[in-house]
Amino acid sequence: MSRVIEAMPYARFLGLTAEQAEDILTVTMPFSDHLIGNPMLPALHGGSTAALLEITAMAQVAESFPGMHLPRPINVSVAYLRSGRPQHVYARARINKAGRRVAHVLAEAWQEDEAQPIAALTAHFLLEDSF
């Protein structure tokens, strides 16, 4: 599990759960009707997928820096690669570089096949508790 995901009300709103293998978190957003953004396709709202990626990145940084309160995103950039089908979504993040003050993090979200991501995130997080 992840302390960030357990403590965050909005992560519960999205239904997120986390599993950890070695130091790597895999976060699941189980399909639920309230995640649908386009009822005609139907497709998940891109915002829910972006939020999954952002929270996964945040949780992975918190996992790697256990002394921190809550990693603060400075900016995030999300590319939407495929339409999110009404199915579970999974996400994993990797800290690409962590300096003294800032971490650069990459994350991907996928559904059936990890090699076919539906969205990709790059983000910077501040590694200090003051902004």
Added chain:
Amino acid sequence: MDVPAIAPLLPQLASGAAHTHALGFTYESLEGDRVRIRVPWREDLVGDPDTGVIAGGVVTTLLDHVGGLAVWVSLDNFKPLATLDLRVDYMRAARPRTDLIAEARCYRLTRSIAFVRAWAFEDAPDDPVAAAQSAYILTTARPERRPKPEAGE
């Protein structure tokens, strides 16, 4: 100034889908090409329970969504579209237990791509919590892709 044909549809477009309805998004206003929506503060949308501030992911969703509305305003029509990418800068912490408003403007529209900027704030647009730059693709007109050659050809 004439009221755009899209204007009566904006409340439904702001909150009509299951996700935006669940998040509590509401339509706020349209002035020229600038459209606004609101997310009322709610306990279950909080990112940090110690501060009561709305989660970054909610702000991202709000900015993504208001950007789509700005594209429909710019088209003055409802057409299927998909977000291509979205970059959000988080400039400061939002005020605890406070609604957020997002405003967006589509500043360039081509036949297939719309370019948008958006801001989120509590009450003053010149003191934003977050700013976004995003691109949307209009998903109707798509040229036929050349078929892949059969294996062995």
